[in-house]
Amino acid sequence: MVLTAQAQADRLGFDLSSEPEVGRLIAFFSNGVPSGGRVLELGTGSGVGLAWIVHGIGERTDVEVVSVELDGERAVQAQAMGWPEWVSIIEGDGADVVGTLGSFDLIFPDAPGGKIFKLRKTIADLRAGGVILVDDMDLSRHSDPELRNGLATVKDRLLQHPDLICAELPFASGVIVARRRKGDR
Numbered sequence: 001m002v003l004t005a006q007a008q009a010d011r012l013g014f015d016l017s018s019e020p021e022v023g024r025l026i027a028f029f030s031n032g033v034p035s036g037g038r039v040l041e042l043g044t045g046s047g048v049g050l051a052w053i054v055h056g057i058g059e060r061t062d063v064e065v066v067s068v069e070l071d072g073e074r075a076v077q078a079q080a081m082g083w084p085e086w087v088s089i090i091e092g093d094g095a096d097v098v099g100t101l102g103s104f105d106l107i108f109p110d111a112p113g114g115k116i117f118k119l120r121k122t123i124a125d126l127r128a129g130g131v132i133l134v135d136d137m138d139l140s141r142h143s144d145p146e147l148r149n150g151l152a153t154v155k156d157r158l159l160q161h162p163d164l165i166c167a168e169l170p171f172a173s174g175v176i177v178a179r180r181r182k183g184d185r
C-alpha cells in the first residue's frame, strides 16, 4: 500500500506525505498496539502515513484504524484506494473530531487540527500506555514564524505534560514520541 499511496501522491502533486523514515516508525508503533487496539491519524493526505500504519498492522484483524481528512476531495481519493475493512477515512476537521471518536492506543496528529489546535483534546484521547507520534518538529526546517510558534507550542505541551513520557528523535523531519504513563487512567 505504501508504494500505491506514494504513487497517488506523486500523481496528484501532493508533497506533504510522511518521509519513509517516519513511516517506518509509524509502522513500528502500529504493530505494537494491543489486541482490540485503535489507531487515529489526523490528516490523511494521499494515504502514505495510513499505508505505513496498515503495513505495521499487517495481517492482524484485531485493530481499528481511523484517519481524518479536512479536504473532501482528498478524503474521497484516499477512500478509493482499497484499504482493509478495519480502516475508515472520515472527512472532517481534526480539531472538531478529537474527543468524539473514543480513545486510542496510537495517535498520529499530522494536521493543524488536533496538533497545533486542540492538542490537549488529542492527548486526552490517548489510552494508558498509548503513544502519540508527531513529525515535522525540526523547527529549523520551517521559515513561517506562525508555524514555528505553533510547532514550538506543540513541543512544549508534549514535553511538559505530566502524564506523558517523551523522547525527541532528531531525524528526518524531527519526531517526538510521547507515551501516556500506564496506571494514569
Ligand SMILES: C[S@@+](CC[C@H](N)C(=O)[O-])C[C@H]1O[C@@H](n2cnc3c(N)ncnc32)[C@H](O)[C@@H]1O
Residues within 6 Å of the ligand: 016, 017, 018, 041, 042, 043, 044, 045, 046, 047, 048, 049, 050, 068, 069, 070, 071, 074, 092, 093, 094, 095, 110, 111, 112, 113, 114
Ligand atoms: C502533512 S499532510 C498529511 C500527510 C499524511 N498524514 C502522511 O503521513 O502521508 C496534512 C493533511 O492534513 C489535512 N488537513 C489540514 N488541516 C486539517 C484539519 N484541521 N483536520 C484534518 N485534516 C487536515 C490536509 O488537507 C493534508 O491532507
